Amino acid sequence: MAGFIEIGRIVGAQGLTGEVRVYPSSDFPERFLEPGNRWLLPPGATDPKLIELVQGRYLESKGLYIVQIAGITDRNQAEALRNSVVLVSEQDRPLLEEDEFYILDLIGLEVFDQASQTLIGTVINVLSAGNDLLEVQRNLDQTSDRVSTKTVLIPFVKAIVPVVDLSQHRIEITPPAGLIE
Structure with a gap:
């Protein structure tokens, strides 16, 4: 999608309080750990919607992140986000060192x-x-x-x-x- 970079995909709900499991496609953990705005593209949608990441943590044994999205408070809401793509704006690219590339x-x-x-x-x-x-x-x-x-x-x-x-x-x-x- 023009103007956006895919950083992960929601693969399911985690627990009963609305947390989701995100499989990352980004090498920058802060994108899943630090609170702030992200974008979400549900399956079949063409326009991403703005969301707020409240908190996140890494599950090393699974290689994925558990994140809490503002307004998602139960398992059913979280499960409804399955297969949604998590995005950031292209302007949110971290600066790279010399000889590093996206x-x-x-x-x-x-x-x-x-x-x-x-x-x-x-x-x-x-x-x-x-x-x-x-x-x-x-x-x-x-x-x-x-x-x-x-x-x-x-x-x-x-x-x-x-x-x-x-x-x-x-x-x-x-x-x-x-x-x-």
């Missing part, structure tokens, strides 16, 4: 071999696995009636990904032998 900004970037300037493919996802991995879709055979694709995982570390140029919509990599084949 995942959404990386998706869709073209990936080039730095030495040959050959197009490798396009970033379609970023996976967390110790170090982040760029999932790059490669277009291998582009005949008139057939497109063959496969994906390759590229470790998102400075030694392999020395250039991320958001303004040029490109990433340059220096892949070790055998990484791309």
